[in-house]
Amino acid sequence: MDAGWWAARRRGFVIRTALLIGCVAIFILPLIWTALASFGVVPDETASPPAWTFPPTTANYAEIGIAEPTFAQELLTSTGLSIVVTLLTITVGFLAAYSLARSGFRRKRLVAQSFLLLASMPVMAYVIPLNDTVRFLRLHDTFVGVALAQTAVYAPLATFILYGYLSPLSLEWEEAARLDGARPLQVLAHVVLPLVASGVAAVAVIVFVLNWNLFLLPLVIQTSHIKTITVAMSDFFTFERELEWPTAAAALIVSLAPLAVLVAVAHRVLEGFRLGAVE
Amino acid sequence: MLTRQQRLLLLAPLALVLVPFLIWPALFGFLASFTNYAPAQAHLQLVGLANYKTVIGDQQFRAAFRNILVFGVVAISAELAIGFGIAYLLREPFRGRELLRVVILLPWLVSPLASGVMWHFLFSSSTGMHNFLFASLRLPTLPSPLGTSGLALPATIATDVWRKSPLVSFLLLPGLLALPPELWEQATLEGASLVSRIRHIALPGLTPLILTVALLLVGDTLGLFDSIVIMTGGGPGSETITPALYSYQQAFQINNWPVGATSAWFIVAAVLLVGLCYLSLARQEAS
Structure with a gap:
């Protein structure tokens, strides 16, 4: 040198x-x-x-509560909704991805990629009829309705990403556990999950962020009861009195802060985030 | 290996969510597009391709697809290029890299809607950033580009690039780090230039990942709604109207449900078309 x-x-x-x-x-x-x-x-x-x-x-932060008296309630709604939806999304995605990864099906890579295709389908593509479906199921403007509809938005993405973690895993451990008499769900919870736990956590963080920031779907599926923070922000920006910039900025910082904290706390876990299978 | 029955049981929860809340609505929208169906419609009848004629005949709708084509081509190439650039800069370890990886992701954490609110003010003449700079340089201040004909679309593209390039770098970096170190050592020994490193090592290794990211970006762009509705509402004129905004206005503001659902089907069709291109490219890449 x-x-x-x-x-x-x-x-x-x-x-x-x-x-x-x-x-x-x-x-x-x-x-x-x-x-x-x-x-x-x-x-x-x-x-x-x-x-x-x-x-x-700090007066502008107090001003949020005057411009939008239910802001604290909406923060809670967004938090609860995002947590529930993240858990649901990861659960259904994980089970499906495992099923796919452990099938003998020859074209399973293609199936995984079809999930990616579903994942890239924007909400607007189906939200107009979805509004009808949710009303028909009597779930309009309910927590359950918004939660299930939101789960459908990112479940395909979670399935695709989790498939990427599960498919390269060696079968050794699972086979050993099965020979010891463990049932499939026990194998899944005690053998497979620990092997990919940090990856699953990383996907959960990303899914949480995506759900927290969803706007069009909660906008259409609710009218007043399940108001998320994004819907609230659009409300007081568009319909009510001319919003002052410092108040809007304060609301913006409040809505961003939980995500920033989450990502900062989870930064080690996020380093393990992989989009798609490592061949 | 799992038995067939076990595999189906594991897939069932996903199906229970996706079928009623995604697949059925999409199919229902398609079927309804050939009828005069609307939530309050008393007399259901087949109308053939009438809805499609209305949609295609609408100037606004054609403008929306033209806008999104320009938007998509410019924004997605910029996001991929800048995202790749940042990931490449973060490839070699240095002190503070972990912190930087998190800090640079911040713009993506701002929701599209909040980003719309933010840029509305940052572009405005009194509270904006560019006018503060202009005024400091004693230059005349300008009105918001979001309301200026000819500048609105580029300005919205810029905000999209600002929000999504960090995400692209976050998604591409693990792929860069996973490339075998021997390749980089070899390049160093041969004294390969930066361009040749990117062309012969980074890009070939990353192609499957870049394709995946590109597909997600295309889908996201075709559904572009939240930020646009706040920043421009489609204006000035129809310079920034997007297919998603058009469908939303038709279905929920003008209450023209059939036209809204039909135009939304063009979004599905566009995603499927791009998705099929992706599948065939990904297959070529694998073989």
Whole structure:
């Protein structure tokens, strides 16, 4: 290794660091701008050259409760709904993916890819008739109705991803457990699940985020009782009085914070996230 | 191996959710598109292709598909390119990489709807970012691009790229890290350039994953609704109307259920078409 090689390596390092800092700045700046606005630090139009209004205040967070008195309730609804739907999605997806991974079916890769196709079907493609179906089942504007309809949205994606974790697993352990007389569900819970637990947790985090952020589906399946935070935000943005930017920014930060915390806590687990089978 | 019965039992819960809440509504929408069915319709009758004629004859609908084609081609290529670029920069370990991986994912955590609200204000003339910059440079301030003819579509594309490129980098990075280290060592020994590393090592190894991500992005784009409805509502004129917005307005605002359901079927058809291309590409890739 000569000096030239080291110089090139050093130069590469500097360029990479600079590019990364640039990227982070571009992607994060809008969020910093929003966070500042939520604390009342906004550009002062009257000043020239432009300046910021000071001092920061938390009044805008209190203002959310005035603009949308049921905001706390909606936060709870979103939290409960996202947790239930995530558990349901992972359960049905895991069972189906295991079934597929352990079938002798020759074209099972194709079946797994068809789940990906279902996963890429946008909600708008079927939400108009779905509204009818849910009313017919008398589940409109109920927790169960919204939860089941949301589960259907990301269950195909979860199945596809979990299939990617399950299909490369060696059969050894399962066979050994079965020879010891374990029943299939016991094998699943005590042998298979521990082997892929961190992957399943990563998928659960992603599914939680996706559900928390769903808008069109809860908008159509509810009228007033099961109002999620996204529906609430669209309400007070579009229908009610002209919304002030600092209040909107505060609501935005509140709706983002749980996800940011979740992802920060789960970052080690998320490093194991794999989309699709590793061949 | 499981018995056939056990396998079916394990698939049953998924089927119980998907059949009533996804597959049946989609099929029902298709069947209904040949009738005058609507929730309050008393006299059900077959209307043949009349709904399809109405939809295809509608200027707005054609504009929606034209917009989404432009939107999709530009936004998805940009998201894949930028996402790949960031993933490539994060490939080699360094101090703080774990933190950076999480921080850079933040834009994707903002819901499409909240991102719409946010950019509405960030683009606006009094609270916006670009006008703060312009004013600092003593340049004249501009009205929001979201309301400006010719700029609205590019502006909405930019917000989509902002929100989804981080996700693409998050999805591609594990694929890059899973490539055999010998390949990179070999390239270093041969003194391969950056371009050749990307072309001969990274891209071939990542192709199946990139195809998967691309399919998900296409599906997501074809359903583009939440952010657009907040930022532009389809305007100015019909410059940013999308197929999803069109269907929603027809079904739930104008109460023209048949036209809404029929136009939504074009979204299904488009996803199926792209999906079939994906299946055949993925098969070629595997063999």
